[in-house]
Amino acid sequence: MSEANTFRLAIARTGQFIDSQGRPQSFSEADLDAIAASYKPGKLEAPLVFGHPAVSDPAYGWVKGLKREGEKLFAQIAQIPDEVRKLVQDGRYKYVSMSLMPDRKTLRHVGLLGAAVPAIDGLGPVSLSGGGDAVTINFAQGDGKMPTIEELQAEVSTLKIEREGLKEKLADAEAKVTRLAS
Template identity: 45%
Template sequence: MKWYEIFRSGRYEPQGQFTEDDLQQIADNYERDGAAAPIVIGHPKEEQHAYGWVTGVKRVGNKLLASFKDVVPEFAAAVNAGRYKKVSVRLRNTGNGWTLRHVGFLGAAAPAVEGLPPIEFVGNNGAYIELDFSGEERTETGMTHEDWNRRIRQALQREREIVAFVARHEAKLPPAMRKGLAEFMAELSDEQTVEFSEDGERKRLSPYSFFKQFVTELSERGASFSEDAGKSVFQLSANDRIDSERLEIDRKARDFAAQHQCSYEDAVFAVLRT
């Protein structure tokens, strides 16, 4: 059985101090109550849509750990792909002390407990822990469970498309660019767009579409790379060319990202706005 760290002792405002004894109380109450708390998305008013269940809670030193079971495979895949980067543990103060109500996976809220390790169902990606003690039940962005399910399906579909895209083109990319390419593309926005000039025309593309088109041009115009004394050698077919403006934007974006320690996506926005 695998255990995940979900909380630590310490002082939290405005709830106050939580000691190791409080953590032990949560664990004892959970074992005594015998009812499994659900894994949910956001903070639904009624916990009727469970994506998994908490099978156990225990204290180890100043940490509170939980184990899970029956996690829906599609939901686990979405978590591992980084679609839900925080987990909010809702606690309720009853006559017998604190009890665990549910573990809610969130997509945007900032974590209240810093430094906790990510939750990982499988693989290396996971979700950062957030503690939520508010007495008021709320939903994340007011979305329905069908909305969340649709978002999960869309995220998984995009992930499959990215994997297929990389498989088609990676052979003609420099070796240094192949590593982590799918993960990098998954982080690029496909919603926001920026405007730029190409062949005398104004165009609008999202960072995701821009980078995808850039990779496609490198591959489909006959570009190939080989290893030569540890260096990547770039070659083009006769009479072929790569759009110089697009290459220049990419170069400036990479330089900007390295200089300012920001993402490639933010760097593209910055370069195209200058």
């Protein structure tokens, strides 16, 4: 797995995490081994992409192999254009997100993340200058789309309104308890 112009990225690690849809997920060394063992680039290569794209978006590199070392799963990625390496070097895309098929063993793609928060923390930033470690996992299911900033802001606003309503109900209930206790 070491050819010129390939880059080794950590794309997962063992542990328990919350995926992009709020569900708990966990990976053991055996799970990472199963992902690596099921990966057959000669049959179907997983692309390196930006975020979690639609089916017709272009690839910006190709996963040539997967290997677990200790508690991490590494991807060997080749054919990355200079422009993409520069975006990573400039800090525009600091993390990666591994997307799996619903069987949790088949690699769908490795997505470079810009503003999105990775589900797996603690693996460090992406480096396309040699053999650097990277991060993360999205566990995308269905269309694999990440919410937009506007969608997240709308959800936060809805939750704030809901929180205020719950505060009012709590105050009403406390007042009722006080009246009944008197």
